[in-house]
Amino acid sequence: MFRRNLPVILLLNVLGIALFLSYYLPANHGFWAPIDTSVFFYFNRHLATNETFLHFVAVTNNRAFDVCSLLAMGLLYFSYFIKEDRTGRRRMIIIGVVMLLTAVVLNQLGHQLPVAHKSPSLSFPHVNRVSELTGIPTKDSSGDSFPGDHGMMLMVFTVFMLRYLGKRAFAIAVLITVLFSMPRLMIGAHWFTDIMVGSLSVVLVGASWWLMTPASDFLVNWLDKKLPKKALK
Incomplete structure (x- = not known):
């Protein structure tokens, strides 16, 4: 498996590193800066002119709305879990645990990048702040937004779907x-590059070594042996 996937792993690593360096090395982040600014102000000016959009953004960035993504x-x-027998369901629960651990580790590694x-x-x-315009408690800012935590968690879920559940699950997960x-971008809590450079570059590099080698399967199988059989059936 490792030898067969090595060229793809190396390609994904090159892409991930090149993506990050295209942002990190140029003065003032090069061509990414005007993209970031344009995306932010496109949505920000609509917050003051479209009340429906304003409240939609406020609600979708409330902490309670994160439950909807979960x-x-x-x-x-669950749509795949329910189709499995007891053995398959146990394995899917363990894969879910490994997925969560992977997301936590990659998120921590991402915050070691030399960007803040x-x-x-x-x-x-003098920008439009949703919390000030609506009075609704919502996440409209961050003192350290790079890389995007929320986006990275979603991306980790997406690549796990591809690795363990196939292309159809992957396509739905991408959606x-x-x-x-999008809500984090629309409200201004993240720059476009927090997600499309920060989160994506970390996942391209980290997840490729984890999911395209025997590493993740090794942990899944190890947990399968160590965890009580009755507890996960």
């Missing part, structure tokens, strides 16, 4: 990732 991922996973900045809502003066990453 529900969407859970329903997709405030969200766009805190970087420009879930896009839908539930």
Whole structure:
């Protein structure tokens, strides 16, 4: 498996590293800076002119709404889980545990990257802040938004779907990732590059070595042997 996948792993690593360096090395982040600024101000000006959009963004960035993204991922996973026998269901529970551990580890590694900045809502003066315009408690800012935690968790889920459940699950997971990453961009809690450079580069590099080698299967099989049989049936 490792030898067969090595060329793809190396390609994904090159892409991930090149993506990050294209942002990190140029002065003022090169061509990414105007993209970030344009995306932020496109949505930010609509917050003051479209009340429906304003409240939609406020609600979808409330902490309680994060349950909806978890529900969407859970329903997709459950649709495959329910089709399995006892042995298959036990394995899927263990894969879920490994997926969660992977997301936590990659997120921590991502925050070791030599980039730290405030969200766009805190970087420009006199911008529209959703919490101020609506009074609704919502996540409209971050003191350290790179890489995007929420986006990375969604991406980790997506690559696990591809690795263990196939292309159809992957396609649905991509849609879930896009839908539930957008609110953070629309409200200004993240720059476009927090997700499309920060989160994506970490997942391209880290997940390729983890999922395209025997590493993840080794942990799944090890947990299968160590965890009580009756507890996960």
